[in-house]
Amino acid sequence: MVYLQKYLEDCGCDPDLVQLIRLISRQMEPIRKAFLDNQFYEHTLNASGEVQAALDKWADAHLIKVIGESGYVREIASEEQEDIIRFENSRREYAMVMDPLDGSSLISTNLAVGTIVGIYESGGVMQKGSNLKAACYTLFGPLTVLVVSVGKGVQSFAWDPKSEHYYLLKKSFDIPEGKIYGSGGVYKDYIPAHEKVLSYFDEKGFKVRYSGSFVADCHQLLVYGGIYTYPALKKSPKGKLRLLFEANPLGYIITQAGGAITDGYQSPLDIQPEKVHQRTPIYIGSAGIIKKIEEIYREQ
Numbered sequence: 001m002v003y004l005q006k007y008l009e010d011c012g013c014d015p016d017l018v019q020l021i022r023l024i025s026r027q028m029e030p031i032r033k034a035f036l037d038n039q040f041y042e043h044t045l046n047a048s049g050e051v052q053a054a055l056d057k058w059a060d061a062h063l064i065k066v067i068g069e070s071g072y073v074r075e076i077a078s079e080e081q082e083d084i085i086r087f088e089n090s091r092r093e094y095a096m097v098m099d100p101l102d103g104s105s106l107i108s109t110n111l112a113v114g115t116i117v118g119i120y121e122s123g124g125v126m127q128k129g130s131n132l133k134a135a136c137y138t139l140f141g142p143l144t145v146l147v148v149s150v151g152k153g154v155q156s157f158a159w160d161p162k163s164e165h166y167y168l169l170k171k172s173f174d175i176p177e178g179k180i181y182g183s184g185g186v187y188k189d190y191i192p193a194h195e196k197v198l199s200y201f202d203e204k205g206f207k208v209r210y211s212g213s214f215v216a217d218c219h220q221l222l223v224y225g226g227i228y229t230y231p232a233l234k235k236s237p238k239g240k241l242r243l244l245f246e247a248n249p250l251g252y253i254i255t256q257a258g259g260a261i262t263d264g265y266q267s268p269l270d271i272q273p274e275k276v277h278q279r280t281p282i283y284i285g286s287a288g289i290i291k292k293i294e295e296i297y298r299e300q
């Protein structure tokens with residue numbers, strides 16, 4: 001069995017980056033254990049104006065504390081924090097963006113949710129996603145699975161509670177041109193370009209697979225191919241998902257697996273962020289389908 005730390009070291013990762021990814025990965029069991037006592041919703045809103053789940057706040061506070069104390073990270077931007085958090089005493093310049101708990105609306109349904117993290121080597125968090133040094137996410141499903149990319153393709157690791165290690169599950173992913181899709185939003189709010197994209201999916205006989213958890217709906221694309229989308233809507237032209245915490249880390253990983261991401265016109269990975277919590281429309285998944293989606297948008 002190949003364990004996470006050994007695999008990252010064999011990839012030639014900086015030792016502190018190996019330790020940072022390992023430290024992040026080891027917070028997933030405490031987060032998983034916190035599910036039981038954090039099934040309720042708070043009366044507070046996050047910076048995106050969304051009601052916070054107790055687990056959103058628990059995971060956010062836990063990760064900020066542990067990662068902040070590690071000394072590896074200079075800045076953290078979190079979906080659950082209004083402002084960027086700076087650690088003056090950090091001994092390294094890594095900068096981390098995170099969605100501490102993605103899929104919050106599913107916590108009480110026991111469907112798969114996860115934690116999303118992007119890591120920049122230096123230069124702070126307000127950077128293009130194309131500058132990411134590494135990205136990872138966990139999926140709290142039947143297994144606790146960690147999916148990670150350090151720029152050398154994509155690997156998945158499974159948590160083994162007996163040995164208390166993550167061991168290598170799959171050492172590479174190559175996204176096929178699949179025929180499943182999941183679209184956020186409601187029909188009456190769809191813009192004409194998105195309606196045309198959905199008609200294309202129907203013509204091609206695509207099946208709907210949408211759970212309400214971005215990280216879970218994206219993860220399945222690594223295996224089956226296809227598309228996850230939360231598009232621009234009439235009343236919210238930038239869609240729902242956040243550029244820094246959701247689009248960029250998953251866009252980096254899916255691209256590393258031979259897939260692609262677009263907002264309809266360009267890759268969000270090429271967008272210079274202006275606001276910490278800015279949103280972006282997202283189509284993510286099989287590269288050939290993304291190309292077709294951009295053709296449809298160009299024809300509008």
Ligand SMILES: O=P(O)(O)OC[C@H]1O[C@](O)(COP(=O)(O)O)[C@@H](O)[C@@H]1O
Pocket residue numbers: 050079099101102103104105184185212213214215240
């Ligand atoms: O409930 P909707 O409108 O379908 O939106 C679901 C989407 O919202 C999200 O839950 C937003 O993420 P958070 O749970 O981190 O806020 C995505 O995971 C998911 O794809």
Ligand SMILES: [Mg+2]
Pocket residue numbers: 099101102103214246
């Ligand atoms: Mg999210």
Ligand SMILES: [Mg+2]
Pocket residue numbers: 056079099100101102103104
């Ligand atoms: Mg979240």
